[in-house]
Amino acid sequence: MLLHSYHEKLAENINHTLNVLHVPTHDAPSLIAMMVRPPSPEKGDLSIPVFKLAPNGQNPAAFAQQLVHHLKTTELFSKFDAAGPYVNVFFNPQTYAQKIIENAGSVPPVPGKDVEPVMIEYASPNTNKPLHVGHLRNLALAESMIRLFSHNGKKVIRAQVINDRGVHICKSMLAYEKWGRSTTPESTGMKSDHFVGKWYTEFTKHAETNPALEEEAQAMLVKWEQNDTHVRELWKKNNEWAIKGMFQTYARMGATFDVNYYESEFYQNGKDIVMQAYEKGLLKKADNGAIIVPLEKFGLPDKPVIRGDGTSLYFTQDIYLAMKRFHDYPTLERIVYVVASEQEMHFKQLFATLKLLGVPQAEKCYHLGYGLLTLPSGKMSSRAGTVVNADELMDELVQMAVEEYNKRNPELSTSEIARRANVIALSALKFYLVKQDAKKELVFDPKESISFDGQTGPYLLYTTARILSILRKSTHTLDVHAANLLTLPTEKMLLTILSKKDEVIAAALRNYSPHVLGHYLLDLANTFNTYYHETKIIQENEKLEKARLALANAIRQTLEEGLYLLGIETLREM
Numbered sequence: 001m002l003l004h005s006y007h008e009k010l011a012e013n014i015n016h017t018l019n020v021l022h023v024p025t026h027d028a029p030s031l032i033a034m035m036v037r038p039p040s041p042e043k044g045d046l047s048i049p050v051f052k053l054a055p056n057g058q059n060p061a062a063f064a065q066q067l068v069h070h071l072k073t074t075e076l077f078s079k080f081d082a083a084g085p086y087v088n089v090f091f092n093p094q095t096y097a098q099k100i101i102e103n104a105g106s107v108p109p110v111p112g113k114d115v116e117p118v119m120i121e122y123a124s125p126n127t128n129k130p131l132h133v134g135h136l137r138n139l140a141l142a143e144s145m146i147r148l149f150s151h152n153g154k155k156v157i158r159a160q161v162i163n164d165r166g167v168h169i170c171k172s173m174l175a176y177e178k179w180g181r182s183t184t185p186e187s188t189g190m191k192s193d194h195f196v197g198k199w200y201t202e203f204t205k206h207a208e209t210n211p212a213l214e215e216e217a218q219a220m221l222v223k224w225e226q227n228d229t230h231v232r233e234l235w236k237k238n239n240e241w242a243i244k245g246m247f248q249t250y251a252r253m254g255a256t257f258d259v260n261y262y263e264s265e266f267y268q269n270g271k272d273i274v275m276q277a278y279e280k281g282l283l284k285k286a287d288n289g290a291i292i293v294p295l296e297k298f299g300l301p302d303k304p305v306i307r308g309d310g311t312s313l314y315f316t317q318d319i320y321l322a323m324k325r326f327h328d329y330p331t332l333e334r335i336v337y338v339v340a341s342e343q344e345m346h347f348k349q350l351f352a353t354l355k356l357l358g359v360p361q362a363e364k365c366y367h368l369g370y371g372l373l374t375l376p377s378g379k380m381s382s383r384a385g386t387v388v389n390a391d392e393l394m395d396e397l398v399q400m401a402v403e404e405y406n407k408r409n410p411e412l413s414t415s416e417i418a419r420r421a422n423v424i425a426l427s428a429l430k431f432y433l434v435k436q437d438a439k440k441e442l443v444f445d446p447k448e449s450i451s452f453d454g455q456t457g458p459y460l461l462y463t464t465a466r467i468l469s470i471l472r473k474s475t476h477t478l479d480v481h482a483a484n485l486l487t488l489p490t491e492k493m494l495l496t497i498l499s500k501k502d503e504v505i506a507a508a509l510r511n512y513s514p515h516v517l518g519h520y521l522l523d524l525a526n527t528f529n530t531y532y533h534e535t536k537i538i539q540e541n542e543k544l545e546k547a548r549l550a551l552a553n554a555i556r557q558t559l560e561e562g563l564y565l566l567g568i569e570t571l572r573e574m
Helices: 002-020 028-034 060-070 093-103 133-151 167-179 192-209 212-225 229-253 269-279 314-328 341-356 360-364 390-408 414-434 457-473 480-485 489-499 501-510 514-534 542-565
Strands: 046-049 077-083 086-091 118-121 156-162 259-262 291-293 303-306 334-338 365-368
Touching: 002 028, 002 046, 002 060, 002 077, 002 093, 002 501, 028 046, 060 077, 060 086, 086 093, 093 480, 093 489, 093 542, 118 133, 133 156, 133 229, 133 334, 133 365, 133 390, 133 414, 133 501, 133 514, 133 542, 167 192, 167 212, 167 229, 192 212, 192 229, 212 229, 229 390, 229 414, 269 291, 269 303, 269 314, 291 341, 303 314, 303 341, 314 334, 314 341, 314 360, 341 360, 341 365, 360 365, 390 414, 414 457, 414 514, 457 514, 457 542, 480 542, 489 514, 489 542, 501 514, 501 542, 514 542
Parallel strands: 118 156, 118 334, 156 259, 334 365
Antiparallel strands: 046 086, 077 086, 291 303
């Protein structure tokens, strides 16, 4: 990281000066932690509060003057100023501009063999309906976090839980058996997961006038648990259709998985764990016979883990699955659960239960919640069949991009328009989904998301393509060694923004907040486009042109790197 290298060199310089002044030195991490950015660029690039450095009894402002007198200017640092009890540090503008530009093309670290992996659980669909727009926010958020972890040198294990059993699955199975057995996805021309989802909606409609269907679905679940041959065959067929279609949607979004956990394979395992905990006196029994996890000492409501009839719950399965993961991957640094915020209490109780049961890795579990996603038309209901599924929304965005291309670039071939439109549509979708704080609810407006002129993914793609066009038009090569010629206020502003790249990426990862990176990219693109309209990049002064080309290319590299970290592909030409 560029700024960190400056921090380290400055820490060495400070400690050398403290030695000269016969004052106790500090370890480098402590000194680096003291360093802050001044409130404005005129006051320097870094600022050091002297309170903790001055000897006891010495005035910090006076000691700041002493430090300034003895600190050495170097290739990196051109000036030191005392401002009261602070020392303001000015980077050498010539070398710093060059290093900022060079840093834009830096390669992230490759994970070492001994790096503790991070598991990210996301998607986790039910196999009775296709993925909907809410899953898209989940996928986009998870993918950006996966790439941020990888960029930071972490190994990432992509995981999902496929909820492939339960009464909701039996409802679609029952409806298919009653009203659709003569049909298949192929015979109806439907995508296979949409076909399964159709029968879940049909069940809901019929159940409104025929409540007995609910009992039939419950009876089918009992048969499934009894391993009834006919029900199991029906279940297998429907699940294969649903899962096949879901993975096609994943492919469109660029989502892949290293491990898939199927609920049908472990739904009973948690029961043994909680019964053993009950026998040890860690859990208690309610009046109705249910087994309860007492969570009062964690400030949480108690949680049932075994019903009064002896059956287990989803929560029970989650206990087992967390323990299984830490057993299967003993070096896991953490598990990140990407699940909607409405499950916040569930995960608080789960992590507290793991602590109560003595699972040492309980502290390594983290819930990355995200708010409800709606469309301008309002909330959706899968039971009522009013959910907009993921494929439909992506198709709509692709069609909108095709129409835009037909207006702007009608000379392109149909296949090229289709290729570019798909990239544009996915950039619109993914960027819109991650540019807002995940914790907040989001209204997804398709028209707004795909605008080429708004604060959108397509706008960022357009900026990168514009820079590539500039580089192609120039007859000169870029020259980072001429960066000292970049003296315009907007050029300095662009260099300042570029210098913050590593900080922003680190903050996005540390705080599980990819939207921070999204806003950074918009700031960079907006500032560049202002610069482009006000300044001649290609012009008569060859050295200045080479310097500006180097700056423009660094901006392009940074935009492309940031978009990649958000899971977004770019285009060389728009």
